[in-house]
Amino acid sequence: MLLTKRNGLLLILFTLIYTLGFSQSNNQGTFSGSLESNGNFFQEDSLIEAFNTPQYDRQLFGSEVWLDLKYSNFGFDFGVRFDFFNNSNLLQPNESYTDQGIGRWYVNKKVNKLGITAGYIYDQIGSGIIFRAFEERPLLIDNALEGLKLTYDITPDWKVKVLTGRQKNLFDTYASVIKGASIDGYVKIDSSSVSFAPGFGVMSKTVDDENMGLLLTSLSFYQDPYRIDSVNYNSYAFSFYNTLTAGPFTWYVEGAYKTNELFWDPFFRRTIIDEATGLETSVPGKFILEDGNVIYTSIGYAGHGFGISLEGKRTENFSFRLDPFERTNRGAINFLPPMTRVNTYRLNARYSPATQELGEKAVQLDVRYSPSRKLGFLVNFSNITNLDNDLLYRELYTEVTYKYKRKWQLISGIQWQNYNQNIYEGKTGVDILETITPYAEFLYKISRKKSARFEFQYMLTAPGLSGYENRDFGDWIFAQLEIGLAPHWIITASDMYNVDPYKSNLPEGETAKDIHYPTVGVVYTYRSNRFEVKYVKQVEGIVCAGGICRLEPAFSGVRMSVRSTF
């Protein structure tokens, strides 16, 4: 029998299980794991445009399962993860994806000062600007590096790391090879509270022959003035970073540079001339050959009851992907940290900006002040523009927290947003979207075991402060009641309703409808098992996880999940 890749992996698995059985009889080692599973029942609802996908049309059900198993013994760590996707809409929200297999395996061993990891590796260099291999299950991003990582402790405070391999692409791997190295240190100035944590990293990528062939063909059609004569296979990214800590102050700074490489600029306008008619068409998107850079800094102070942080980032041409054909959330080697507040309330989080890798200037200020245990204030401001200073995103978020003994707590505030919907969602012919969203959350302890939490938000679009007229779907109201029956039950009911509906770019004769989007759910937790069932109507919108966002279509149906750790 041929030893195929899958069989090879199964062989490793059996070896692992065998080792496990052997060692358990000796009462050695630890065995742990976790299960995460989602099931979605799709119920077509043409009113909210939850339709026209294979799941709504005929499949009716989709699921995702991740089963993580980890075993440690003899100084080794072994891990294997089984992934199952059955008619899942997680990969592409309007498509169905079915496959299963070993989503991850790794072996880890420390031999004196040398650390060896082989398999699927999650890691990063610095803040991730030149390299980050990570997983975001809500968006089915799994950028694990399939290869080898070696670490070496030169001294207890100085470590080096080298890694090489290829990036995981579902149950396959991308063809381009990446390699990298970094050195991280820690220096404390004697008899002071000042310390440094400097680091340097380098990452490189070699485009595979097949993708290069495709690129060359695509480029061969570029006539002057767009002509590119030659392209490099290899590109390199370098990064210096340092954290300075002095008492209550911390200052992080990272500067990264990427050598010339080809990347896709979706906003570039190229003119195509039809030879037959002579007609000129302006087409968005073009391959660009340029170098790039990122400067990121964050300075913070944390004292008694007072904290402030100021962040700044400038990005230019920093699309670092396995090949220039990879788009959106796929095939990224790096991760550019987001520069806005991660909002959690439904309407406050409705318009979230995705990081712009080709050009962005961003600042964020966050101030927290708690004069007493009862009272807390927060002000957050962020501003993002492109390199030509055109506004992409601006947010002012305020929050006041008041706690009354252990009986109740009120969190309330107001959010103001300017959101460039054209850039973030690709919606055309629309102005900047301006919103004002007051919100409140009231938590009340009914008894030692019972609690009630009530959430309310109102989103006003185009309030007229800046003269922007875009209203997207119009004004929204959201209310949620959550009853907690500790330690097992949480029952929630919510409704999102566009009180003053609107739709941009509607053709004549069509009007926007006011629609309710109710959700009812139950969560049951028993020790380390968590069960959840929800009936959901969800409006089309941006879904973010870990600072990465995508636009998802409306959802209608029942969502179930089971989570367990063992």
Next chain:
Amino acid sequence: MKKLIFLFVIVLAVAFYSCKENMAVVPDAPVVDTARKVMVEEFTGVRCVGCPSGSAELQALLDQFGENLVVVSIHTSDFGSPFPTSNHDFRTQEAEEIADHLGRPAAYPSAVVNRKDFDGGAYFLQSAKELWSGHILQELEEDLKLTVNITKEYDPVTRDLEVRVSGIAEENITGDLKLTIMVTENNIVDPQDDEVNGFIQDYNHKHVFRTTMTEPKGDLIQTGMAEGESYDKTYSMSIPDGWKSADCEVIAFVNLIDGQKKEILQVESTYLEE
């Protein structure tokens, strides 16, 4: 110790950046001379604002590849619902079946080139516009495995159309061979939303998919074919009154169903009144 760290950084930087590579030189736009033809199935819709840019790219590719390229624009329900001022609804049941058969796009503009998964992976046939030219060229460089010839008879008065498709295997082929015959219509002036120009009332829709004379997923010719073996199929239909027969095109292609594969081996096209 400091020297060691310094040395490591220097060695690292030099090792990574000192090796000179031979750059890949971008060739001139290819000139093809082959009997092989390639089929591009563009997925679009009148409400898809990004799609006109994809259609413009395809037009440029048609200028470049000429008769070696055959294009159909498939309007589906994703973006296809007509405007109040539209005279046509380009969506059809057959188009939906084809979209489901090939898999719908993740983002537009998107097209399927010769029904081939060029990544060789999870059988996503759809690809973004910057990949089309490379995929077309790659397919044109493949050997011709099977020929497709169309002979047609069309009566402009009765609007009856008879299409005969025949061909011969140039090498031994395994798998199910399926024949699909599509009818498309060119130059239909009707509304289209557009990213660049906004709503266009009088957009010129080209290569609009109208129907199939076979089953939308194709009719089985036979399983496997030996070198030199031939096939011959005849179909007929009446062209509906609303279609401008002078702008209608018949497209016939044979694809090979082998496991998950659906690759098109050869395609041919002709105008009804040519």
